[in-house]
Amino acid sequence: MKKIGVGADDAALEIKQTLIEHLKERGYEVEDYGIREGADYPDVAVEVAEAVASGEHDRAILCCGTGLGMSITANKVPGVRAAQCHDVYSAERARKSNNAQILTMGQRVIGPELAKTVVDAWLESEFAGGSSARKVEKMEEIDRRYHPAETT
Numbered sequence: 001m002k003k004i005g006v007g008a009d010d011a012a013l014e015i016k017q018t019l020i021e022h023l024k025e026r027g028y029e030v031e032d033y034g035i036r037e038g039a040d041y042p043d044v045a046v047e048v049a050e051a052v053a054s055g056e057h058d059r060a061i062l063c064c065g066t067g068l069g070m071s072i073t074a075n076k077v078p079g080v081r082a083a084q085c086h087d088v089y090s091a092e093r094a095r096k097s098n099n100a101q102i103l104t105m106g107q108r109v110i111g112p113e114l115a116k117t118v119v120d121a122w123l124e125s126e127f128a129g130g131s132s133a134r135k136v137e138k139m140e141e142i143d144r145r146y147h148p149a150e151t152t
């Protein structure tokens, strides 16, 4: 697995640090998209999502206060599937069913221990293919419909 990108806004700096340390302990390489002065969640999300769309990272984790702004923004980048997950079942399904390359979480929603467990479940789950492949292809077709230049 390539390096995992991790980004956060100023509402999620503690959880970002917790997750970076956790990922390193688990043997993953991490690229920390540290917060620049004045950066809001859309600024961080688009930078990380573009790195995923370009193939620089196969997986990334984005945290903000709720996980919502990061998810909404990242999903605007063609080819990106970002899923907000605060429970283990959703994290597994985000990989197995939706092939989500980005996990988003909210520091104001989830505690550090559960967040680490959610991250592990998401990283250890793989896309199941089968009938899910058809559904993911349909999402990709929607990307192409709205962004023909970026996705051809």
Ligand code: RB5
Pocket: 009, 011, 012, 041, 064, 065, 066, 067, 068, 069, 070, 106
């Ligand atoms: C703070 O800017 C807060 O709105 C943000 O971290 C996030 O929760 C937005 O979705």
